[in-house]
Amino acid sequence: MSTLANKIQEVFNEPGCAKNQAKSGKERKKGCTKQLQPGGAAGGCAFDGAKIALQPITDAAHLVHGPIACEGSSWDNRNSSSSGSKLYRTSFTTDLSENDIIFGGEKRLYRSIREIVEKYDPPAVFVYQTCVPAMTGDDINAVCKKAGEKFGKPCIPVQAPGFVGAKTLGNKLGGEALLDHVIGTEEPDRTTPYDINIIGEYNVAGELWQVKPLLDELGIRILACISGDSKYHEVARSHRARAAMMVCSRAMINVARKMEERYGIPYFEGSFYGIGDMSDSLRQIAKLLVERGAPDELIARTEAVIAREEARAWRRIAAYRERFSGKKVLLITGGVKSWSVVAALQEAGMELVGTSVKKSTKEDKERIKEIMGQDAHMIDDLPPREMYRILKEARADIMLSGGRTQFVALKAKMPWLDINQERHYAYAGYEGMVELVREIDKALSNPVWSQVRTPAPWDEVTWEQRADEANAAVAECEAKAPSPCPSPARGEGTSSQRAQPTPSPLAGEGRGEGEAARCVAGEVAELPILPLERAA
Amino acid sequence: MAKVVISKKACTVNPLKMSQPIGAALAFMGVKGCMPLLHGSQGCTSFGLVLFVRHFREAIPMQTTAMSEVATVLGGFENVEQAVITINNRAKPAMIGICSTGVTEVKGDDVDGFISLIRRNRPELDHLPLVYASTPDFKDAFQEGWAKAVTKMVETLVETPAKGARRDPERVNILPGSHLTPGDLEELRGIVEAFGLVPSFLPDLSGSLDGHIPDDFTPTTIGGITVQEIAGLGRASWTIAIGEQMREAAEALERKTGVPFRLFDRLTGLAPNDAFIAFLAKIGGKPVPNKYRRQRSQLLDAMLDGHFSFGGKKIAVGAEPDLLFAVSSWLSEMGCTIEAAVTTMQSPMLEKVPANEVLIGDLEDLESRAGECDLIVTHSHGRQMSERLGIPLFRYGLPIFDRLGSAHRVSVGYRGTRDLIFEIGNMFMAAAHEPKPDDWRLPRGDVHENEAVTAH
Numbered sequence: 001m002s003t004l005a006n007k008i009q010e011v012f013n014e015p016g017c018a019k020n021q022a023k024s025g026k027e028r029k030k031g032c033t034k035q036l037q038p039g040g041a042a043g044g045c046a047f048d049g050a051k052i053a054l055q056p057i058t059d060a061a062h063l064v065h066g067p068i069a070c071e072g073s074s075w076d077n078r079n080s081s082s083s084g085s086k087l088y089r090t091s092f093t094t095d096l097s098e099n100d101i102i103f104g105g106e107k108r109l110y111r112s113i114r115e116i117v118e119k120y121d122p123p124a125v126f127v128y129q130t131c132v133p134a135m136t137g138d139d140i141n142a143v144c145k146k147a148g149e150k151f152g153k154p155c156i157p158v159q160a161p162g163f164v165g166a167k168t169l170g171n172k173l174g175g176e177a178l179l180d181h182v183i184g185t186e187e188p189d190r191t192t193p194y195d196i197n198i199i200g201e202y203n204v205a206g207e208l209w210q211v212k213p214l215l216d217e218l219g220i221r222i223l224a225c226i227s228g229d230s231k232y233h234e235v236a237r238s239h240r241a242r243a244a245m246m247v248c249s250r251a252m253i254n255v256a257r258k259m260e261e262r263y264g265i266p267y268f269e270g271s272f273y274g275i276g277d278m279s280d281s282l283r284q285i286a287k288l289l290v291e292r293g294a295p296d297e298l299i300a301r302t303e304a305v306i307a308r309e310e311a312r313a314w315r316r317i318a319a320y321r322e323r324f325s326g327k328k329v330l331l332i333t334g335g336v337k338s339w340s341v342v343a344a345l346q347e348a349g350m351e352l353v354g355t356s357v358k359k360s361t362k363e364d365k366e367r368i369k370e371i372m373g374q375d376a377h378m379i380d381d382l383p384p385r386e387m388y389r390i391l392k393e394a395r396a397d398i399m400l401s402g403g404r405t406q407f408v409a410l411k412a413k414m415p416w417l418d419i420n421q422e423r424h425y426a427y428a429g430y431e432g433m434v435e436l437v438r439e440i441d442k443a444l445s446n447p448v449w450s451q452v453r454t455p456a457p458w459d460e461v462t463w464e465q466r467a468d469e470a471n472a473a474v475a476e477c478e479a480k481a482p483s484p485c486p487s488p489a490r491g492e493g494t495s496s497q498r499a500q501p502t503p504s505p506l507a508g509e510g511r512g513e514g515e516a517a518r519c520v521a522g523e524v525a526e527l528p529i530l531p532l533e534r535a536a
Numbered sequence: 537m538a539k540v541v542i543s544k545k546a547c548t549v550n551p552l553k554m555s556q557p558i559g560a561a562l563a564f565m566g567v568k569g570c571m572p573l574l575h576g577s578q579g580c581t582s583f584g585l586v587l588f589v590r591h592f593r594e595a596i597p598m599q600t601t602a603m604s605e606v607a608t609v610l611g612g613f614e615n616v617e618q619a620v621i622t623i624n625n626r627a628k629p630a631m632i633g634i635c636s637t638g639v640t641e642v643k644g645d646d647v648d649g650f651i652s653l654i655r656r657n658r659p660e661l662d663h664l665p666l667v668y669a670s671t672p673d674f675k676d677a678f679q680e681g682w683a684k685a686v687t688k689m690v691e692t693l694v695e696t697p698a699k700g701a702r703r704d705p706e707r708v709n710i711l712p713g714s715h716l717t718p719g720d721l722e723e724l725r726g727i728v729e730a731f732g733l734v735p736s737f738l739p740d741l742s743g744s745l746d747g748h749i750p751d752d753f754t755p756t757t758i759g760g761i762t763v764q765e766i767a768g769l770g771r772a773s774w775t776i777a778i779g780e781q782m783r784e785a786a787e788a789l790e791r792k793t794g795v796p797f798r799l800f801d802r803l804t805g806l807a808p809n810d811a812f813i814a815f816l817a818k819i820g821g822k823p824v825p826n827k828y829r830r831q832r833s834q835l836l837d838a839m840l841d842g843h844f845s846f847g848g849k850k851i852a853v854g855a856e857p858d859l860l861f862a863v864s865s866w867l868s869e870m871g872c873t874i875e876a877a878v879t880t881m882q883s884p885m886l887e888k889v890p891a892n893e894v895l896i897g898d899l900e901d902l903e904s905r906a907g908e909c910d911l912i913v914t915h916s917h918g919r920q921m922s923e924r925l926g927i928p929l930f931r932y933g934l935p936i937f938d939r940l941g942s943a944h945r946v947s948v949g950y951r952g953t954r955d956l957i958f959e960i961g962n963m964f965m966a967a968a969h970e971p972k973p974d975d976w977r978l979p980r981g982d983v984h985e986n987e988a989v990t991a992h
Contacts (some may be wrong), residue, residue, distance in 0.1 A: 036578055036602035038615040039622030045579025063547070067638040067673035069555035069580055073587040076917060077937070089920060092794055095548035095898075096674050101642055119549075131577050131639035132674065135608065139821035163605045163639065358591030407595040 003141075004134075004159045011172045016257030028433060036166070045162030047130055049170020052078065053251065054126055054158065054177070056202045056227040057235060059085035061122040063092040065109050065140055066130030070162070071095075081206040083229050085235050087122055105138045113147040113155055123232040125156040126177070134161035150327060154232075156181040168251065175255040178226065183259065188223065193294040195223040196285055197244040197265065200252040201272070203228025207428035211272050214309065214429065218302055220285060224253060239263040243288035245270050245281060266292070272428040275313055275347055279306045287315060313430040320437050321349040327444065328353045330396035345400075348437045353396050355416035398444055415443040538877065538894045540886045550917060552854045553880040554934075556671035557635040558584035559681030559714055559744075561598055564633030564667070566739020567689070568760040571629040573619055575601045575612060575647060576637030578621065590937035592745045597756050599623055601640075608643055616650045624664055627755040630763050631665045631693075638673035638685035653804060665763055666694045677880035678934075679781050679856040682714035686738060686785040693763060696792055698771040707772040707794065708733045708819070711786055713779025715859035715933065718746035718897065719944040724778075724803070727813070727949055730827065731820030736765055736772065737966065738785075746941055770795060774819050778803060778948075779858035780885045794978075801885065802862035803948035804956065805869055806835060813950075832949035835957075839870070842957040847871035847965040852906035854899055854914035855933050857883030863913060863932060864889050867960075876905035928963050 044052075047070060055078065056064050064071040075091035082088065093487035094112050096105050103256055113125055125147075129140050144155035160173035196215075201208055208228045215222060224238035239259065244267035246256040256267040266288055286294075286302035328351045345352060397408040400417045411417035417439055419427065427436040547952075561572035561584055574581045581600035588596040616634070623632055636647055644971040647668050654661065685728040697703075708728060712721055719744035728735040743759030750758040755800050767773075770793030777786035777799040786797035802808050809832075849872045853864050857879050864874045874891035878901050886894045894943060895901055902914065905920040912918050912925075915933040921927035936942035945950040 003947030029833045036604070037622060038602075039573070039599050040626065041578045041600050041602040042582075043578065044582045045577050048579050048582065067555065068548075068551060068553050068677070069557065069583065069638060069673035072551045072554045072936075073558060074583040075551065076920070077590065079588065086920075091548075091550050092549050093551060094546070095551065095553070096638075098672075098674050101638075101674055101706075108546045115545060115547045131608070132642050135604075135639060135642050161579035161605070163603055163608055165604075166578070413749075437726070 004161075004164065007159060007173065007176055008164055008169070011169065011176065011254055014094070014172075014254050014257065016253045036476055044167040044170070045166045046160040046167070046170035046173060047128060048074070049167035049169075049172075049175070050128060050158050050160035050174035052167070052202065053171045053174035055084075055088050057124075057230050057232055059089045059091070059123055060232045061087060061092055061116045061125045062128065063094070063109075063116060063125055063313040064128045064130065065094045065105065065112075065133050065138065066098075066128075067132050068130075070130045078202075079205050080202050080211070080228060081204075081264055083209075086233065087120060090120070092116055101132065101136055104136065104138075105133050106143050107134075109138065109140065109143045110147055113143070116149065117151045117153055122153070124156060124182075126156045126158055128158045129161050130272050131161045131443040132162045134163075154181065154185070154236075169210060170378065171251040172202045172254050175226075175252045179255060179258050181257075182232070184236070184239040184263065184388070186233055188237040188240050191223075191240050192221055192291070193242060194218075194220045194289060194298075195241045196220060196289065197223055197238050197241040197259070198225045198228075198247060199244055199259075199267070200247040201225055201228045205424055205426040207272065207426040207432060210426050210429040210431040210435075214282065214305060215285075218282075218286070218298065218305060220289070226252065241265050242292040242294070243267065243285065245285060246289040247271065259374055272332075272432070275310055275430060275433050278429050278433075279310060282306055309430045313434055316434045317437050318349055323441060323445075324349040324437075327351070327397045328395060329440075330399045332403070347433070348440070350440075356470045398440060401439075413449065415446070415449060417443050538889045538891045540733075541893055541895045543895060543897035543901055545897075545901075546919070548898045550898055550903070550913065551898050552878060552897070552902070554586075554587070554678040555638075555673040556676055556678065556681030556684070557637050557673060559586065559678035559683075559684035559687060560635040560669045560671045560684045561633070561681075562588065562678075562686035562714065563682045563689075563739045564631075564635075565597065565633055565744055565757050566737070566741045566760045567633070567766070568743065568756065568762045569630030569754065569756045570633055570760065571597050571599055571623050571627050571631075571756045572633045572635065573599045573601065573623065574635050574637055575616055575619075575640045575645065576603055577608075577639060578602045580637045580639075587935050587937075588745075589933040592747065593940075594747055594941050597627075601961070602639060603753060608639055611643065612640055612645045613650045613653065616645075616647065617654050620654060620661065620664075620666065621658070624661060629664070629756045629808055631667065633689075634666060634668040635671045635681065635685070636669075637671070641670070641672035641674075655719075665693060677856060679714050679858060679883075680881060683781040683784060686782065687788050688710060689738065689766060689928040690769070690788045690792065692787050693766040694769045694789060694792055695767045697794075701771070703773045704734075704771050705773045705793070706732060706734050706814050709769045709772045709775040709789065710735050710737045711775060711777040711782040711789070712737060712739075713798075713858050714857060715862065716948065717943055717945055718742040718744075719946040720803075720948045722746065723946045723949050723952055727828065728816060730825045731816040731822050733816065733820050735771060736764055737761060738769065741943075745943055758907050769793065774828070776800065776815075780861075781858050781884060783974070786898040795974065801858070801888075804953055805866040806832075806839070806863045806950075806953070807869075809835075809948075809950050809953065817959060828950065831954070835950040835954045838954040838957045843871055847955075849873070849910040849964060850875040850908060851990050852876040852878075852902055852909040852912045852914075852927075854878040854912075854918065856880050859933055860894070861889050862886040865948075866956075870957070875909050876902055878902040878905075896897045910967070911960070928967050930960055930963060 033310045070094035071091055076089050094105060094108050116122065116125055127144050140157045144157040148155040156177055158174060158177040160170045195374050208225060212222065223241040224234040226238065227233055242258055244259060244265050246253060246267050246269045260267055268284045268288065270284055271277040272281060282302050286298045290296055290298055329345055330353050398415040398417065400419045402509050406416050406418065425435060425439055426432055538740055547609050557574050557580060561574060564570050564572040581598050585598045599619060601612060601619045602617055603612055607615050620632060623629060632941045634647060636645065651666050651822050659956060667688050669688045671681045671684060682982055710724065716740045721737055721740060725735055738761055738763040739798055744757040771788060775786050775789055775795050775797035777783060777797055780801055783799055786799060789795055790797055800808060803812055813824055813828055851867055851872050851874055851875060853860055855863065860877060860879045865879060868874055868890040874889065877889050877891040877894045878897050879886060881896060899914065899917060899921060901924065906912055906925060906927060911925055911930055912922050912927050912932045913932050916931050916936045916938050918929045919938065949958045
């Protein structure tokens with residue numbers, strides 16, 4: 001465990017991270033992960049993050065060392081696409097039983113690796129540590145070392161048991177496993193002055209393939225994508241690239257930075273989302289390659305491709321700009337997509353009413369401000385109540401978010417589009433922007449919205465009306481009262497009871513603080529939210 | 537009589553099994569205003585939550601005690617207490633259902649003890665029922681977690697009726713196994729009510745996860761049986777348990793309240809539904825309504841129309857014990873052969889499965905045994921095997937994440953069985969073999985050895 005503790009400390013101490021650099025030594029030691037609140041936490045664990053980061057290595061076997069919970073309910077649930085091997089979609093787990101807990105699971109792990117090598121013959125086996133064997137003290141490093149020697153296959157221990165932190169930490173710990181055991185362990189057959197790495201891109205819904213044809217045309221070779229649609233040997237040989245692009249701003253900065261340090265590969269941080277960002281990224285790639293010795297003419301060729309593709313994309317998007325004018329979009333997402341999608345949607349003529357910056361770094365937030373001007377409606381951890389109200393008051397025509405918040409929009413009968421990990425559509429590059437715009441148009445113009453919003457002929461009062469009345473009551477109360485009004489309490493009534501949103505004067509003395517401030521009596525519709533994301 | 541075999545492999549490949557805690561959490565989701573709480577690392581909750589969201593296409597209430605490494609080593613009392621307080625403040629639940637996980641069980645957290653301490657220290661939480669089920673991930677499977685949670689709800693929430701208290705002859709408790717869908721429960725409610733009986737389902741996913749637009753949005757479950765209704769289950773005249781997994785809960789309820797129970801090991805197929813309907817007619821004291829006589833007749837007709845397609849078909853089934861038993865028994869009654877049967881854990885039902893062998897194993901095992909089959913029956917994770925083998929997949933069980941309406945598939949009752957015949961029969965018909973000129977070619981060479989010609 002001490003090596004794992006050191007590793008986490010090291011990851012927290014990432015010099016490539018500007019946010020980290022701004023901290024004092026003491027703060028830095030505490031790490032980046034916010035202390036999770038029991039009963040109020042959301043999101044995946046470190047193991048989840050490590051698996052997200054590494055599983056897109058398509059021809060490797062990914063073996064989860066733990067009880068069934070870690071793999072049994074989550075396997076084959078991500079949309080990372082492969083152009084070749086499908087082995088990454090085969091699930092391997094030691095499925096630890098009570099005996100393994102009592103007597104130790106190392107033997108089972110070793111035998112599992114042997115079975116995988118014999119049956120599936122992958123180029124490498126990644127072994128993921130989880131909470132239970134981390135508690136009981138299974139030494140997966142030792143097992144991997146022994147199995148690797150015995151079977152002549154790289155066996156890579158991934159030390160990211162769930163309880164060490166959140167998903168983003170797991171992304172980085174997955175990257176550390178690559179740095180320690182994979183990158184630089186093999187040599188490529190040949191290199192070219194046009195070799196790049198793309199770091200932190202997972203080829204969700206095949207997005208890498210919306211970008212790759214452009215690179216192909218320019219003669220730029222992806223030596224390794226870490227890790228979308230990659231093969232093990234590509235990652236092992238990635239240290240010979242001339243330049244690198246880091247895609248997801250927080251996920252794998254440690255990989256990009258350490259590869260620069262160890263192998264002299266310069267990197268830049270860029271995005272494939274949005275036309276402007278895509279063009280900038282191509283320019284940056286060309287510039288870095290030329291700086292590293294590629295012929296100058298690459299820059300002119302790149303500009304020609306950018307000009308042609310931008311014009312082509314704009315032509316196709318222009319068809320929608322008119323339909324989108326005046327339409328407002330509420331964007332709830334974390335990390336890289338916040339700032340890159342903002343620009344993209346504005347290009348399509350939409351107006352933003354807010355964006356979540358939960359997972360975004362400080363730099364992300366700065367970028368959003370830059371792009372949206374000082375008026376940007378910055379929403380850190382937007383409470384679902386607010387989300388719902390924005391939608392209800394039609395300040396937004398459509399909501400874009402990850403799968404887990406979709407019901408806020410759908411149950412409120414509002415158009416919604418999935419833009420996170422589990423999405424099925426690809427939105428990268430010039431093609432992706434056209435696709436995103438087409439999908440938004442499809443969602444907005446679908447005829448179901450007017451139908452589902454029509455109340456049943458016999459409904460005297462719809463829940464929407466009750467919700468509106470309740471919200472109005474809160475607003476009225478807020479206007480009157482100096483102290484902030486609390487959230488309406490959850491009503492216990494049934495559909496047959498009509499709401500009585502009587503704004504009452506502040507209750508008298510003798511009551512608890514919470515009670516005294518209560519402005520709204522009667523039934524109030526609550527939010528259709530996922531409790532995990534609910535704010536107090 | 538099937539022989540029950542346990543896989544000898546060290547490595548599970550393509551798991552069929554899911555873990556106990558999320559089975560227990562799903563059972564808690566059948567209670568109105570409930571918040572299930574997994575005592576473990578946040579990933580334990582997040583994986584389960586995503587799974588249910590994908591299956592039901594609904595917001596899923598599920599929380600975590602968010603155990604860190606340090607908290608795990610030191611013990612999780614503070615985390616459990618803080619989680620309960622936070623959930624109570626934010627979600628105002630009617631109940632919190634707590635499930636342990638592998639990591640807190642390995643540490644040996646005494647959650648029952650934690651709850652007593654919370655009760656002692658926090659009288660302000662007296663109104664809030666806390667039900668705890670011990671569900672380590674490294675034992676048993678989903679179905680067992682569900683069963684344990686129901687048993688614990690019975691033990692914790694049901695009140696023992698006063699001596700000599702009169703039972704309500706119209707009231708019937710129904711304890712459905714985890715293999716029944718919200719649609720199944722809705723179907724059963726209709727059937728039971730047709731006999732003048734008033735059913736209470738514990739748990740009742742048909743109120744919470746049947747995919748409706750709620751009247752009242754809450755961060756907890758949006759429907760299900762209320763805590764008050766659970767308390768009053770002792771007033772019923774009968775308990776009907778569906779699936780062997782519910783035996784323990786039914787016994788616990790009988791022990792506590794004296795309400796007798798009848799267990800139906802399945803409700804798919806003709807004979808089990810005849811027994812079910814006859815039982816309802818008996819306890820309801822009413823003749824069988826015409827509606828169900830007619831549905832029975834429709835089922836007979838569907839069996840007659842469908843048996844051409846089902847007869848002689850070879851099936852590979854991967855499912856939890858009670859579902860495996862139900863679907864395999866019914867398929868064999870339609871003339872199919874259960875060529876391969878794989879399940880997740882031990883159960884008295886396994887040897888009753890109409891197959892030579894039932895393997896406690898994974899989907900790799902099923903795939904290696906399904907090569908000659910006409911149909912694979914398992915959850916959505918069978919999709920890769922189906923593609924590789926070129927054999928159609930009937931998605932059945934949980935999770936079904938790549939098809940719509942999994943909460944509404946009905947396969948109980950006469951009508952549910954009838955529709956299942958149509959659905960699977962259509963798959964057989966779609967995959968029917970087109971005759972080719974060479975199909976009946978005369979055997980070459982040693983004719984006699986090939987005499988046992990296989991039918992096309």
